[in-house]
Amino acid sequence: MSTNNPLFSDFEAVSSKHWKQQIQYELKGADYNETLVWESPEGIKVKPFYHSDEVDESTTNFSINTPKEAFSILQNIFVHDVKKSNERALDSLNRGAESIRFTIENDTISIENLMQNLPLEKVTYSFYLPFLSIDFAKKLNEFATKNNANFIIQLDPIGQLCKDGNWFENAEKDFEKLNQISKFSQSSFLNINSEIYQNAGANIVQQLAYTIAHANEYFNRIPAVNQPITIEISVGTNYFFEIAKLRALRLLFTTLASEYNHNLDCHIVATPTKRNKTLYDYNVNMLRTTTECMSAILGGANAIANLPYDALYHKDNEFGDRISRNQLLILKHESYFDKVNNPADGAYYIESLTKQLAEKALLLFKDIEANGGFIKQLSEGNIQKKISESAQKEQDLFDSGKEILLGTNKYPNKNDKMKHDLELYPFVKQNPRKTLIVPIIEKRLAEKLEQERLSQEA
Known part of the structure; x- marks a missing residue:
């Protein structure tokens, strides 16, 4: 072979038509479409193979930049005791964490004490705030400016409305506070x-459309957003679809943001989903979170906060945190997931999924906007209804055994006992109260089955 010729140039190219003919021959008369083509819950028909001669380069040449440097290992820390949280942050950084996210529930926390002796210049610190305070946002900005620290403040009144059913105060005052913060904040402050x-x-299509519609409400109501916007996203178990989901999200966000002359890329923080995690045979959760973290890395997440295998039923503990962090360390340093820019580029299957998910999500987003926007659709209960319908379809598949969670609805260990290990209540909490809208309720697939098993334990 001549050294001037491309590799494999001596081999004849095989067209997609020839591949299909060979597959049809091997099927011995079975229908190609019925046997090998399956349809996802999003209405995407997945083929058994994807070929270059079926690719329209003009529609798959996406400008999605996911540099290898983007992936950082994020450690979540709930701040109850400032001294212990500070010590835990320092210990986590010494053990491989590369960024820290503090959850702070009130504005009485001393930032100086929380950040004492922590490295500031090369580590990103996020502050997830389930409250809205202009004064506390100022304190964070002043500390970051004074100490040359990289802070991300996560404020999300719309997310509060979705989860709680109520605003922090009310829509008008919440957005007024965000507008005031936008005028002085040097740190990223908007969170989705x-x-x-x-x-x-x-x-997945709903997730993308609702996320972009969520962002659009902020762009409409806060004109002066000159900081990157953080998007928290949950990664499910459908490996290639989840890679494409993150890529489609970045593509959709960039498209939307450009309409508002916002030219900063979003900061994507990914966490494995809780929906497929189980109480029984809980070690399988580590396998699930490993593939979900892989999808997040290949999809281009900026930071990944892994979910400990025992997060459903144990309080925060050093062992669970260490194992979840080590999963990411192995992916990064032993599997070399941090060595390649844009690792999903050129994969026809992933690029096809990305394109189809983005197109379907864009259509749904346009429908939401044509009917008054995301907040109006939430207020009327339409978003909640659509999510509930999708969730019930998946629940029916799980209940019938067509969607499998090993150790739970397939090959369960009948001797596995969990009743006396529960430090946390692992099911949907019932809290009847008056709310402005019906909140969106997170629920795991295995909850009903697990409750039945717990009730039968001696």
Whole structure:
């Protein structure tokens, strides 16, 4: 072979037509479409193979930049005791975490004490705030400016409405506070929590459309967004579809943001879904979160916060945190997932999925906007209804055994006992109260079955 010729140039090219003919021959008369083509919950027909001669380069040449440097290992820390949280953050960084996310529930926390002795210049610190305070946002900005620290503030009144059914205060005052914060904040401050859509049972097209519609409400109501926007997303178990989901999300966000002259890329924080996690045979959760983290990396997430295998029923603990962090460390340093830019580029299957998911999500987004926008659709209960319908379809598949969770509805260990290990209540909590809208409820597939098993334990 001449050294000037491309590799494999001596071999004849095989067209998609020839592949199909050979497959049809091997099927011995079975129908190609009925046997090998399957349809996803999003209405996407998945073929057994994808070929270059079926690719329209003009529609699959996406500008999706996912550099290898983007993937950082994020450690979640709930701040109850400031001193212990500070010590835990330092210990996590020493053990391989590359960024920290503090969840702070009130504005009395001392930022100086929380950040004492922590490395500031090369580590990103996120602050997830389930409250809305202009003064506290100022404190965070002042500390970051004074100490040259990279802070991300996560404020999401719309996410609060989705999850709780109520605004922090009310729509007018919440958006007024965000507009005031936008005028002085040097740190990224807007957050879009789209994890709730996946964890409640929305399909991928719905997740993407609702996330973009969620973002569009902020662009409409806060004109001066000059900072990157953080998007929290939950990653499910459908490996290639989840890779394509993250790529489609970045593509859709960039398209939307450009309409508002917002030229900054979004900051995607990915976490494995809770929806397919199980109480029984809980070690299988580690296998699930490993593939979900792989999808997040290949899809181009900026930061990944893994879900500990025992997060459903144990309080935060050092062992669970260490195992979940080590899963990401193995992927990064032993599997070399941090060595390639744009790793999914050129994969015809993934690019086809990305294109189809983005197109379907864009159509749904346009329908939401044509009917008054995301907040109006939430207020009328339409979003909740659509998610509930999608969740029920998936639940029916699980209940019938067509969707399998090993150790739970397939090959369960009858001797597995969990009743005395529960430190946390692992099911949907019933809390009847008056709300402005019907909240979106996160629910795992295995809950009903697990409750039945728990009731039968001695």
